[in-house]
Amino acid sequence: MMNDERIHHSSFVIHHSPSSLINMAWYHDFFHGLPQDAWKAAQTDEQTHLDLELLVETLEFGPGDRLLDVFCGYGRHAVPLARMGARVTGVDISADYIASLHAEADKLPLTIMEGDFMQLSDELATGAPFDAAYCLGNSFSFFPQPAMLAFLTRIASLLKPGGRFLAHSEMIAESVLPDYQSRNWQPIGDDDQDPILFLVDNVYDPLESRIDSHLTYIRAGVTQTRLAQHYVFTLAELKRMYNDAGMRVVDCYGSIEGDSYTLGDEAVWILAEKE
DSSP states (O other): OOOOOEEEETTEEEEOOGGGOOSOOGGGGTSSSHHHHHHHHHOOHHHHHHHHHHHHHHHOOOTTOEEEEETOTTOTTHHHHHHTTOEEEEEESOHHHHHHTHHHHHHSSEEEEESOGGGOHHHHTSSSOEEEEEEOSSOTTOSOHHHHHHHHHHHHHHEEEEEEEEEEESOSHHHHSTTOOSEEEEEESOTTSOOEEEEEEEEEETTTTEEEEEEEEEETTEEEEEEEEEEOOOHHHHHHHHHHHTEEEEEEESSTTOOBOOTTOSOEEEEEEEO
C-alpha cells in the first residue's frame, strides 16, 4: 500500500520513500486528472452544508475536540469544521488534494496527512485519542471483508471510549442491488466550464460481492479511463464487523436529513460508537 506519505501541519512536513510501495490497490493511482476534477465539480455547496449539519448533530463534539476525517479529499468538510474550532486531522492518498490544503492548514487547527490511511497508524496514534471520526463521500466501500474489518478496527483504536464514527456509503447491498445499473453516463460541470462527460460500465462479481466499474472521462478532446472496485455488504454484515472491531452501531440513516434507513434508499449513513 501507499507509503509515499507526507504529514503537514503549518510548516511541518515528513516525507517517506516511495520505494516501499506495497500491496498496490486500485485507489492508489485513481485520484488525479479528470476523475479528480469530476469529483470536485460534482459536489455542491448545498450537499456539503447538509453533510456538515449531520456531522455536527450526530458526532457530539465541541470546540477544541479532535476530529479525524478519513479520505478528506480537498477538505470540503475538514476546513469548515476547523473554522468552527474543532482540531481536525485529515488523511488522503491524493497528493493533489493534500497540496491544495496546505494554505488552509497554515491558518487553522488543521493537520493534513498524505498517504494510505491503513499505513499511517503510528503517525495518527500520536497525541490524545480522537473524540470523533467520519468517512463521507462513498469511500467506505473500497475494502474486501478482511480489510474492512481491519479498517474499522483501526478507526476504533484511534477513538476515545464513547467516541463516534459516521460513515457514508452508496454501495451497501440494500441500496445498490435493487436498482443495479450496468451502464450509465452523465455530464458533470456547469455552464462556466467545459463539462466532463462521465461514462460507467459496471460488472458485478457475485462470488466476490464486488462491483468493477470501468470508468471513462472525456473533456475538451481529452479522454482518461480508470478502474474502480467497490465491495458490497449487507447492513447486517457491516454491523457484525463493527461489533468485532469494538464499535456499536447506534443508528442508520437513509437520507442526509437523518431519516431512518429503509430498503432501496440511495445511500446509508452509519453512526457507530466505540464501546
